Amino acid sequence: MVDVREVRRLCYGFARRTGGTLAEFRVPDVTPNFWQAVVEYPDRTVSVVAANDAPVLALARPRSPDFAPSREWGPLEFVDEPELAAVLAETEQFRVLAPADLERSFKAEDWPHLTRSDIAYWKPATVGEALFNYWD
Template sequence: MTDFRVPTVTPNFWQAVVAYRDRTISVVAANDLPVLAIARPRSLDGASVQDSGPLEFVDEPELAAVLAETEQFRVLTPAELERSFAAEEWPHITRSDVAYWKPATIGEALFNYWD
């Protein structure tokens, strides 16, 4: 791990940056759910990321398999995170946030920079 990025007010996730010889990725963990995802690293400086859109999730099967071994977290795949968001499937997400921010995908709803 090369960096561990802790959010302040936003985003709603933690990020551990992992450097391989040929690429750098990040493992993101939601603040309020035991879910993980693998994405391209992002700044956690709200001023610079709010205009750049949602996280870009990537497929890293070997790392996902290792993370899933803990059984404490559910590791979501890019395909799962790109599915359309249905609020009734994720009741912990505040309805007023859903109404205001209108997340299109599960990834946008679970890993975001909402205030």
Template sequence: MTDVRTFRGACYAAARSTGGRVLEFRLATEVTPNFDQGLIAYRERTVAVVRAHDSAVLAVAEPRIVGDGAVDCGPLIFVDAPELVAALAVSQPVFQVLTPADLDGPFDATAWPHVSPYDIKYWRPGTLGEALFNYWD
């Protein structure tokens, strides 16, 4: 598990090295979602760097709106951003940065022992992304 300060630092460093600008951080303060977002704007699009609360895992996804009554709670849509993924991996090697190919693949519970066996049985994640980044209560 990593702290918010390390996450923020990784987002700022990666944004600087890829020509992006950090817009805001959307930090989950409730039980759900189990991830935080750092929004990075580029000329052509805005992406969210997502950080799982219970592991040192990052990914890049379409931004989600949470809080203030607006909750977008479907599965995250992970996006290809090879330069940003590489920059995140270099800026904070404490994080494992996963790609859409990794996250859209099958979930192997033995490889991710921190994911609750109860949650696996109840929610039945179909992909690694669903298991690591979710709105489960």
């Protein structure tokens, strides 16, 4: 399990080092299975998403915490921001995955920490769907 305090600290530092402002840090009650740090820049807004059960980070388009049913949300839209990803990758505690990594076909044996019953039921097609999801 990943420590949410460490992720929050990492995201504050990331925003500061990249000239952004951490506008919000979203911690879900149940779903999704990831934390989301919304970082605002003058020309765009991105989210650092951190899986709560593996030391994995990615950059994505921010998701609104509205009350739409989770089945309508679909998978996250991961973004390719090499300069920002390089700053995130400076930490040795987390693995930063690029959109290409997250779009690869999911193989359960590559991610042994994921719950086998969830994998069998939800049948994720990509690594991104398996690591960052809204499963109940």
